[in-house]
Amino acid sequence: MCRINDQGQDTMRRSRALKFIIVVAFMTAIGPVLAAVYLAREQGLATEFERVTSYAQSVANRSDRAVDQMVAAIDALVAANNGDPCSDTMLTQMRQLGISMEFMKVAGAVSGERMLCSTLGSHEEGLALGPPDSVTPNGTQLRLNAPVPFSSETPYISLERDGFIAMAHRNQAVDLMVNQEGVLFATFDPTTGNIRTGSSEVRPRWANAVDNATVAAFVDEGYIVGVVRSGQVNVTGAIAAVPARYLDERILTFIWVLLPIGVVTAIVLTSSVIYFARLQVSLPTQIRQGLRRNEFYLEYQPVVDLNSGNWVGAEALVRWRRRDGRIMQPDEFIPVAEHSGLIGLLTERVIEVASKDMGTTLRDAPDFFLTINLSARDLQSGGTLEKLMVMARDSGARPGQIVAELTERMLVDASAAKSVIKAMREQGLRVAIDDFGTGYCSLSYLETMQFDCLKIDRLFVEAIDTEAATNRVVLHIINMARTLDMKLIAEGVETEAQANYLKSQGVEFAQGWLFSRAIAPDEFLKGLA
Numbered sequence: 001m002c003r004i005n006d007q008g009q010d011t012m013r014r015s016r017a018l019k020f021i022i023v024v025a026f027m028t029a030i031g032p033v034l035a036a037v038y039l040a041r042e043q044g045l046a047t048e049f050e051r052v053t054s055y056a057q058s059v060a061n062r063s064d065r066a067v068d069q070m071v072a073a074i075d076a077l078v079a080a081n082n083g084d085p086c087s088d089t090m091l092t093q094m095r096q097l098g099i100s101m102e103f104m105k106v107a108g109a110v111s112g113e114r115m116l117c118s119t120l121g122s123h124e125e126g127l128a129l130g131p132p133d134s135v136t137p138n139g140t141q142l143r144l145n146a147p148v149p150f151s152s153e154t155p156y157i158s159l160e161r162d163g164f165i166a167m168a169h170r171n172q173a174v175d176l177m178v179n180q181e182g183v184l185f186a187t188f189d190p191t192t193g194n195i196r197t198g199s200s201e202v203r204p205r206w207a208n209a210v211d212n213a214t215v216a217a218f219v220d221e222g223y224i225v226g227v228v229r230s231g232q233v234n235v236t237g238a239i240a241a242v243p244a245r246y247l248d249e250r251i252l253t254f255i256w257v258l259l260p261i262g263v264v265t266a267i268v269l270t271s272s273v274i275y276f277a278r279l280q281v282s283l284p285t286q287i288r289q290g291l292r293r294n295e296f297y298l299e300y301q302p303v304v305d306l307n308s309g310n311w312v313g314a315e316a317l318v319r320w321r322r323r324d325g326r327i328m329q330p331d332e333f334i335p336v337a338e339h340s341g342l343i344g345l346l347t348e349r350v351i352e353v354a355s356k357d358m359g360t361t362l363r364d365a366p367d368f369f370l371t372i373n374l375s376a377r378d379l380q381s382g383g384t385l386e387k388l389m390v391m392a393r394d395s396g397a398r399p400g401q402i403v404a405e406l407t408e409r410m411l412v413d414a415s416a417a418k419s420v421i422k423a424m425r426e427q428g429l430r431v432a433i434d435d436f437g438t439g440y441c442s443l444s445y446l447e448t449m450q451f452d453c454l455k456i457d458r459l460f461v462e463a464i465d466t467e468a469a470t471n472r473v474v475l476h477i478i479n480m481a482r483t484l485d486m487k488l489i490a491e492g493v494e495t496e497a498q499a500n501y502l503k504s505q506g507v508e509f510a511q512g513w514l515f516s517r518a519i520a521p522d523e524f525l526k527g528l529a
């Protein structure tokens with residue numbers, strides 16, 4: 001009956017685990033691929049945004065240069081004016097300015113709204129300029145369609161101040177050569193957001209994208225748009241818009257690079273998940289088979305009397321020799337055995353093997369003790385106590401020579417643990433607490449549960465003689481154990497300094513690589529002799 005329950009639970013556990021594995025494997029399979037596509041898109045966008053804002057920046061720079069040159073031309077003419085703005089000297093200067101500057105083409109003198117003379121000579125009647133489109137705070141008048149003789153088809157932009165005017169070809173700033181087709185350029189007035197020059201396909205709303213910022217980039221209506229405000233505060237805004245097909249091409253380029261990495265990562269991750277999952281799901285079955293085939297065996301780590309240096313006991317540590325010869329360490333299979341409910345059978349096997357290996361020694365050396373690791377489930381079934389008592393009886397040992405090792409984590413169900421510990425001690429077995437201080441066991445547990453022995457965890461032994469915060473804890477543990485009349489075994493002693501310190505603090509026993517690693521029973525018995 002019990003067996004059917006166990007198997008039923010096992011099946012449920014496995015089907016839950018299987019569902020979990022399928023979900024994780026699915027995620028590891030599509031996750032990296034989706035991540036690669038996402039990264040390619042982000043990378044593509046970043047690159048195209050960078051490109052389009054650099055185009056817009058070039059337009060703004062050209063526009064700024066045109067404005068700078070117009071301002072410089074006006075300043076030069078104002079400075080040179082000696083009363084007759086259209087004198088021969090002034091006309092020569094106007095021509096020189098027009099020839100020497102890249103963007104500023106026409107410079108002239110103005111009275112009212114008429115240009116009296118210019119780079120192009122004297123204008124008898126004066127050329128009607130019409131009213132300005134806007135006036136800046138310093139009184140500079142801006143015209144977006146300044147009339148130029150002989151050039152009525154070409155739109156000019158002009159600045160006028162202090163009786164002089166300078167003009168530049170309106171489209172020169174947006175006349176940018178780029179190696180992409182269909183790119184739109186425009187300049188706009190950052191104060192009003194009105195487009196000044198550029199392609200008619202530029203959407204006026206793009207100019208409003210840079211409210212307070214100096215740069216913006218976005219995708220809109222089939223274009224990747226870059227908008228910048230010129231360095232000369234509020235003088236010019238510039239827009240560049242690249243057809244969105246270039247973004248698709250760019251993303252595709254990145255996908256070709258990133259997708260294989262994503263696919264390889266997905267394959268590696270998914271295979272690892274499946275490998276480990278299969279191991280986890282099938283491990284309980286393999287443990288069962290391993291038990292049937294007697295693949296579990298024990299090694300023994302000597303427990304040393306720190307005063308005499310003699311081996312006075314041993315800790316039995318289980319190992320699993322797989323069919324393929326691979327040795328599995330307990331950390332890899334004990335948790336699985338615990339979860340799958342097989343730990344009881346495993347502990348039973350450990351006790352059997354330990355009896356066979358150490359029975360004679362226990363009988364012949366009445367002071368020699370053997371510690372055996374138990375799991376939480378072992379405490380729940382009364383069978384373990386019985387098996388340990390059978391071991392003592394069959395080998396002719398005193399029950400006190402057998403020490404049941406419990407860990408803090410096993411004491412969560414305090415009342416159950418307490419009654420089993422009590423029962424064990426009443427039968428004469430000894431009980432040790434292992435890993436003390438590494439979990440959540442409070443001091444009160446130690447008082448109420450009444451252990452015979454406390455094992456100082458390797459973590460605290462390692463900290464001896466170091467700056468680690470844990471280095472002081474070892475002293476507290478020692479003092480506490482003494483107060484509660486417990487024997488002490490220090491674990492993981494690797495150096496003479498640690499051994500000497502522990503000895504000086506009155507710790508009776510120790511185990512660790514300084515003395516010996518866990519070894520096969522024959523080797524252990526040789527060392528004991």
Ligand SMILES: Nc1nc2c(ncn2[C@@H]2O[C@@H]3COP(=O)(O)O[C@H]4[C@@H](O)[C@H](n5cnc6c(=O)[nH]c(N)nc65)O[C@@H]4COP(=O)(O)O[C@H]3[C@H]2O)c(=O)[nH]1
Binds near residue numbers: 375
């Ligand atoms: N770095 C270092 N390590 C040292 C040193 N001296 C000993 N060790 C290792 O520390 C572990 C001590 O065992 P534990 O704390 O009871 O911890 C044990 C115990 O909790 C569990 N375990 C082992 N055998 C059994 C068993 O039969 N039943 C159960 N339930 N658990 C077992 O597996 C754990 C790991 O066992 P192992 O891998 O054999 O690892 C052993 C041992 O080989 C040292 O000086 N330096």
